[in-house]
Amino acid sequence: MTVGFSELAVHFGRSASLVGILSRPPTELPIHRLAVVILNTGIAHRIGHHRMYVKMARELAGMGHLTFRFDFSGIGDSASRGDHLNPIEAHQADLAEALDWLTTSCDVNEVVLIGLCAGAEIALRYGHSDKRVVGLVLLDPTIPPTARFYAHYIGQRLTQLRSWLSFVSGRGRIWEELADRARSALGAVSAEPATAADHRIRIELEQLYLKSFSRNLKVLIVLTGGALDGRQSYREQLFEALPNVPFEGWVSLEYLRDADHTFTSERERARLQELILGWIKAFPISQNLLPISAGDTEAPFGERPSRNGG
Amino acid sequence: MTSFHFGSSQRRLFGYYEPAQANFSKVRAALLCHPIDNEHVFAYRTMRQLAARLVRAGFHVLRFDYFGTGDSYGDTGEGDLASWCGDIETAIEELKDMTGAANVNLAGLRLGANLSARVATHRPKEISKLILWEPLAADELTAAGSGCPATKADRNPRLIGPDIVEGFARGALSGKAGLLPPSTLVLLTTKPPSPEEFGPLAVEYVADASAWIEERLDTGSIPTGTLQRIVDWLQ
Numbered sequence: 001m002t003v004g005f006s007e008l009a010v011h012f013g014r015s016a017s018l019v020g021i022l023s024r025p026p027t028e029l030p031i032h033r034l035a036v037v038i039l040n041t042g043i044a045h046r047i048g049h050h051r052m053y054v055k056m057a058r059e060l061a062g063m064g065h066l067t068f069r070f071d072f073s074g075i076g077d078s079a080s081r082g083d084h085l086n087p088i089e090a091h092q093a094d095l096a097e098a099l100d101w102l103t104t105s106c107d108v109n110e111v112v113l114i115g116l117c118a119g120a121e122i123a124l125r126y127g128h129s130d131k132r133v134v135g136l137v138l139l140d141p142t143i144p145p146t147a148r149f150y151a152h153y154i155g156q157r158l159t160q161l162r163s164w165l166s167f168v169s170g171r172g173r174i175w176e177e178l179a180d181r182a183r184s185a186l187g188a189v190s191a192e193p194a195t196a197a198d199h200r201i202r203i204e205l206e207q208l209y210l211k212s213f214s215r216n217l218k219v220l221i222v223l224t225g226g227a228l229d230g231r232q233s234y235r236e237q238l239f240e241a242l243p244n245v246p247f248e249g250w251v252s253l254e255y256l257r258d259a260d261h262t263f264t265s266e267r268e269r270a271r272l273q274e275l276i277l278g279w280i281k282a283f284p285i286s287q288n289l290l291p292i293s294a295g296d297t298e299a300p301f302g303e304r305p306s307r308n309g310g
Numbered sequence: 311m312t313s314f315h316f317g318s319s320q321r322r323l324f325g326y327y328e329p330a331q332a333n334f335s336k337v338r339a340a341l342l343c344h345p346i347d348n349e350h351v352f353a354y355r356t357m358r359q360l361a362a363r364l365v366r367a368g369f370h371v372l373r374f375d376y377f378g379t380g381d382s383y384g385d386t387g388e389g390d391l392a393s394w395c396g397d398i399e400t401a402i403e404e405l406k407d408m409t410g411a412a413n414v415n416l417a418g419l420r421l422g423a424n425l426s427a428r429v430a431t432h433r434p435k436e437i438s439k440l441i442l443w444e445p446l447a448a449d450e451l452t453a454a455g456s457g458c459p460a461t462k463a464d465r466n467p468r469l470i471g472p473d474i475v476e477g478f479a480r481g482a483l484s485g486k487a488g489l490l491p492p493s494t495l496v497l498l499t500t501k502p503p504s505p506e507e508f509g510p511l512a513v514e515y516v517a518d519a520s521a522w523i524e525e526r527l528d529t530g531s532i533p534t535g536t537l538q539r540i541v542d543w544l545q
Binding site: 042 | 311312313314315322324326347348350351354355358379380381383385386527528530
């Protein structure tokens with residue numbers, strides 16, 4: 001059983017339309033200066049698949065870290081923003097408001113962002129732009145394909161019986177797919193972009209990582225072996241896909257071969273949890289403690305509503 | 311609207327309360343009971359939309375998470391069917407206390423339907439109307455005890471005893487019809503029921519998307535026809 005935490009339901013943001021859960025360390029424990037913010041995976045609400053973020057947040061709180069899980073606008077219990085920001089801009093604005101709330105209410109100025117898939121992309125886009133962010137945990141972030149990826153991908157598909165049958169008979173999508181993948185692979189081998197979109201994504205990712213590097217953000221990247229088609233198929237793919245980024249010696253990279261994209265296996269979730277907790281425990285500034293006890297800021301948030309009232 | 315924790319210090323539950331948008335002469339309250347596991351995640355947006363529609367129709371609405379699920383306290387696997395029924399009863403009391411309503415309407419989706427039915431048989435006079443949206447059959451109820459469908463080792467043995475499953479399963483509903491509130495509706499969206507499946511209970515089939523499958527998360531789409539039917543029926 002997870003012990004040693006308390007939680008607070010919070011409405012925050014410009015019109016208090018964003019909803020989050022703050023996990024707090026037990027009162028007897030000093031609070032680390034380093035807080036953690038966990039981002040939505042796609043449009044799954046703040047608990048995450050298999051409730052993985054709830055357990056993660058409570059374990060982190062038990063280690064002394066304020067940990068905030070919240071829903072981006074339009075997701076979970078958070079209302080849409082009602083302005084004209086596009087989704088990427090809205091996510092960045094929501095995240096800024098979450099950090100502002102942590103700063104204002106809990107005196108937090110050092111934060112690690114954790115995100116899976118789309119959450120990782122949001123964290124990567126935002127992290128370099130806010131001086132309060134000191135670290136990123138990116139779970140299955142977008143990685144451009146490489147020649148070796150395509151070789152793996154096609155090989156895996158051809159080992160599947162149904163694909164073989166289609167292949168041998170010349171039916172089905174495998175022929176078309178093989179042709180497409182082969183064209184892309186050739187493009188990757190010759191270091192030429194497969195498509196304009198691939199090229200744009202590659203350049204954008206490279207710039208985001210380089211900005212994070214220049215800000216000296218600490219970064220943990222965790223890749224899964226069972227990620228969705230079109231993602232990575234081997235540990236070093238990130239390094240080969242973005243050769244201009246000095247990953248080696250900078251990021252910590254872990255490859256969980258037996259995990260799928262949403263960490264369905266409880267054993268793999270436990271491995272992930274252990275990785276992240278260990279990485280944060282070793283964080284260089286984590287010994288610094290906040291001067292105040294978070295939790296003095298509870299009212300008016302999280303209180304039971306009055307009769308019929310909101 | 312307010313998100314908050316309620317219940318005893320040993321069993322803190324997360325709730326999300328939205329008051330009726332307009333002043334209506336009669337206080338009407340609705341408690342929404344979620345599925346569990348990933349069905350909870352996939353259906354969350356749908357349940358939120360249902361709450362929003364009910365609020366616009368004049369209901370005070372409380373959604374909440376059972377102990378050991380969602381944002382409520384407790385580790386995954388700590389809950390069991392009987393104690394989750396107790397959580398629903400706690401939420402009913404909370405909702406009545408907050409709103410002043412003498413009775414509440416209950417709407418449960420998937421496992422939430424099975425649990426709501428069990429609670430309603432114990433407190434029929436406090437339940438105005440009961441909606442059982444695609445309750446779980448016995449085999450699904452057994453699987454729901456896993457907490458992680460891919461790994462049998464993860465299953466919570468307290469959830470999957472045959473006596474418990476039989477008492478809560480969809481197939482047991484017709485035998486309990488006399489114990490349920492007179493205004494009970496079984497709502498199905500995946501396929502029409504077999505002729506005798508629910509005995510004397512009112513059953514409706516609305517051909518609509520399944521709110522609790524992963525596709526809902528990928529597409530973000532909502533089974534609006536079903537939601538509107540629920541609101542209309544509760545009116």
